[in-house]
Amino acid sequence: MHGQCGLFFRTYAGEAQIFPSRFLKISMLLFFLVLCAVPHFMNQYLVSILCLINIAVIGAVSLNLLTGTCGQISLGHGAFFGVGAYTAGYCAAFGLPFPLVMVLAGLVTAAVGMIFGLPSLRLKGIYLAIATLAAQLILEYVFLHWDAVTGGSNGLALDPPSLFGFSFDSDLKMFYLTLAIACLTVLGVRNIMRTKLGRAFTAIRDYHLSAEIVGVDLFAYKLRAFGVSSFMAGMGGALWAYYTMYITPEQFGIGLSISYLAMVVIGGMGSVLGGVFGAIFITILPEALNFIAQHAGEAFTDISGSLLAMKEGVFGLVLVLFLIFEPEGLANRWRLVKAYWKLYPFAH
Amino acid sequence: MEYYLQLVISGLVVGSIYSLVALGFVIIYKATKVVNFAQGELVMVGAYICFALTVQAELPFIVSFFMTLAFSFVLGLAIERLVLRPLIGEPIISVIMVTIGLSSVLKSLVQLFWGTQIQVFPPVLPQEPIMVAGLPVAPVYVAAFILAGVLFLIFSAFFKYSRMGIAMRATAFDQQAAASMGISIKRIFALSWCIAAMVSSIGGVILGNINGINAQLGHLGLKVFPAVILGGLDSLFGAALGGLIIGVLENVCDGAAKEFLNLGGFKDVAAFIFLVIILMIKPYGLFGTHEIERV
Numbered sequence: 001m002h003g004q005c006g007l008f009f010r011t012y013a014g015e016a017q018i019f020p021s022r023f024l025k026i027s028m029l030l031f032f033l034v035l036c037a038v039p040h041f042m043n044q045y046l047v048s049i050l051c052l053i054n055i056a057v058i059g060a061v062s063l064n065l066l067t068g069t070c071g072q073i074s075l076g077h078g079a080f081f082g083v084g085a086y087t088a089g090y091c092a093a094f095g096l097p098f099p100l101v102m103v104l105a106g107l108v109t110a111a112v113g114m115i116f117g118l119p120s121l122r123l124k125g126i127y128l129a130i131a132t133l134a135a136q137l138i139l140e141y142v143f144l145h146w147d148a149v150t151g152g153s154n155g156l157a158l159d160p161p162s163l164f165g166f167s168f169d170s171d172l173k174m175f176y177l178t179l180a181i182a183c184l185t186v187l188g189v190r191n192i193m194r195t196k197l198g199r200a201f202t203a204i205r206d207y208h209l210s211a212e213i214v215g216v217d218l219f220a221y222k223l224r225a226f227g228v229s230s231f232m233a234g235m236g237g238a239l240w241a242y243y244t245m246y247i248t249p250e251q252f253g254i255g256l257s258i259s260y261l262a263m264v265v266i267g268g269m270g271s272v273l274g275g276v277f278g279a280i281f282i283t284i285l286p287e288a289l290n291f292i293a294q295h296a297g298e299a300f301t302d303i304s305g306s307l308l309a310m311k312e313g314v315f316g317l318v319l320v321l322f323l324i325f326e327p328e329g330l331a332n333r334w335r336l337v338k339a340y341w342k343l344y345p346f347a348h
Numbered sequence: 349m350e351y352y353l354q355l356v357i358s359g360l361v362v363g364s365i366y367s368l369v370a371l372g373f374v375i376i377y378k379a380t381k382v383v384n385f386a387q388g389e390l391v392m393v394g395a396y397i398c399f400a401l402t403v404q405a406e407l408p409f410i411v412s413f414f415m416t417l418a419f420s421f422v423l424g425l426a427i428e429r430l431v432l433r434p435l436i437g438e439p440i441i442s443v444i445m446v447t448i449g450l451s452s453v454l455k456s457l458v459q460l461f462w463g464t465q466i467q468v469f470p471p472v473l474p475q476e477p478i479m480v481a482g483l484p485v486a487p488v489y490v491a492a493f494i495l496a497g498v499l500f501l502i503f504s505a506f507f508k509y510s511r512m513g514i515a516m517r518a519t520a521f522d523q524q525a526a527a528s529m530g531i532s533i534k535r536i537f538a539l540s541w542c543i544a545a546m547v548s549s550i551g552g553v554i555l556g557n558i559n560g561i562n563a564q565l566g567h568l569g570l571k572v573f574p575a576v577i578l579g580g581l582d583s584l585f586g587a588a589l590g591g592l593i594i595g596v597l598e599n600v601c602d603g604a605a606k607e608f609l610n611l612g613g614f615k616d617v618a619a620f621i622f623l624v625i626i627l628m629i630k631p632y633g634l635f636g637t638h639e640i641e642r643v
Contacts (some may be wrong), residue, residue: 067441073440073441073444119624119627119628122627122628122631123627123631125440126383126440126444126581127577127627127631129383129440129441129444130573130577130623130627131623131624131627133570133573133620134573134574134620134621134623134624134627135624137570137616137617137620138617138620138621138624141613141614141616141617144613145611145612145613209641254570258448261441261445261448262445262448262449265441265442265445269439269441306459306460308459309455309456309459309460309464310456310460311456312452312455312456312459313452313453313455313456313457313460314456315449315452316448316449316450316451316452316453316454316455316456317449317452317453318449319445319446319448319449319452320431320446320449320450320453323435323438323442323445323446323449324431324434324435324446327435327438327442
């Protein structure tokens with residue numbers, strides 16, 4: 001009796017499958033079922049963290065498409081996220097239905113993202129990073145000062161979303177909603193990466209001149225990368241607005257952009273799984289520090305006072321250490337662990 | 349009119365600090381091609397060290413000033429050796445992210461040691477204003493401007509005449525050729541970080557004498573980008589000029605926005621709007637090297 005060892009493909013379509021083996025299909029299904037069941041046994045705090053992770057996954061995976069796959073560094077993703085959130089807040093005030101608001105938020109953000117992506121025609125690398133940094137600061141200023149639309153420093157309040165008369169008014173219900181959209185985003189990006197669009201993005205990242213020689217229109221595809229990525233960021237921002245139900249300009253500062261970039265870098269550039277891992281890691285990190293500080297606070301009394309400073313320091317330290325010791329990110333480590341167990345105990 | 353003249357003069361003073369920080373940024377970029385997002389934090393650390401030595405250890409200002417320079421030298425050396433050297437040859441985004449991580453670490457260390465309140469330096473210079481072009485200006489402003497100018501001259505001379513400076517320029521021009529001429533690239537990288545940290549800390553000390561310091565001082569590091577993009581990322585003279593222009597420009601735009609549009613806080617964003625415009629029409633700045641790609 002002998003079975004096949006490993007995966008063999010005789011067609012390109014076979015190789016491009018998202019779930020190539022039956023084992024993967026079954027384990028993904030099981031994982032998904034567990035993920036749906038687990039929040040019922042958690043307290044509200046843990047469920048709220050899961051919601052934040054879902055929203056972060058949308059942001060990180062969309063930025064990974066732009067930065068990891070297409071190679072266009074964006075320091076303005078947090079602000080694009082904010083554009084989505086404010087569009088949702090503004091549209092929801094007119095009583096538009098939830099699905100329409102989501103699509104509008106995506107479209108408006110895509111338009112804004114493409115406008116700020118325009119310099120990518122002439123700029124690359126560090127120059128583009130600085131241009132998107134400018135986009136971040138300019139958009140932040142607009143959030144704060146365009147009172148008629150954004151409510152200025154007072155912010156905007158929203159009602160929980162409702163779909164066909166069903167209101168998502170608890171953390172648990174929001175968890176399912178955010179999970180659904182996060183899954184759609186992940187599958188969407190995974191699908192984009194195996195189409196012509198995704199291959200063009202990879203070609204641009206690897207070497208833009210070669211890409212142009214083989215017939216990739218650099219400008220058109222870079223703009224598309226900005227558009228698609230911002231569209232998803234806008235949806236994520238809209239969800240964030242619905243989830244927190246109150247948005248202010250400070251939420252979408254440069255810190256948010258940096259933490260999305262950190263998710264991409266820590267997770268692994270250019271890999272969808274990496275974006276997911278990074279989002280989970282960076283979202284849990286401050287909560288874990290809170291937990292430690294609460295318990296260490298019993299031993300050292302004055303530790304919780306400097307918690308905020310420590311959070312930032314640990315974030316920076318983790319980022320630096322990851323870049324030095326694990327530059328390929330968590331996705332690569334996951335691949336190595338899988339490879340180790342696949343052939344265990346015969347590692348050769 | 350006098351209102352605008354005042355704005356121009358205070359813009360020149362702020363601009364001279366931008367120039368100093370931009371100078372540090374350009375020195376690092378020129379020699380190592382690293383884009384340093386932690387430049388503002390180097391300014392902040394320098395300012396706080398000088399503050400600690402002058403106020404908390406009660407040393408005379410001139411002693412603590414030179415000790416701050418020595419500390420910055422060591423700090424620059426440590427950063428280059430521990431953080432940047434392992435990343436040589438990694439993609440741009442990794443290098444950007446590592447300096448961003450570094451800035452978070454430095455900021456949190458400063459907050460842990462000195463808290464978040466504004467700390468004020470004891471007055472070093474006399475308080476009576478000096479008349480410049482018929483307007484009263486505080487002596488510390490004049491001193492800041494002159495000090496920035498002197499430093500710029502010193503660095504220009506250093507890069508033009510000293511052995512080490514010429515070696516640094518050679519490395520910036522072509523690393524392989526420089527290495528084959530017997531220049532130690534590692535030493536040059538370390539030295540450029542040391543110089544950048546020292547220049548930034550001087551900027552920090554001046555700023556501390558003008559406004560006092562707090563943990564938000566690091567935001568100054570972002571203002572360096574419009575200055576260096578305007579001047580050209582790898583031009584010392586460009587950085588000095590760019591800093592001055594951006595300082596004046598943001599002050600005047602801020603004043604105009606307040607007067608005509610009744611719009612507050614325009615200062616922070618004016619420089620960046622200008623930055624986007626420069627990037628659109630002249631991406632390599634006034635004096636930067638054009639990168640030409642041929643297939």
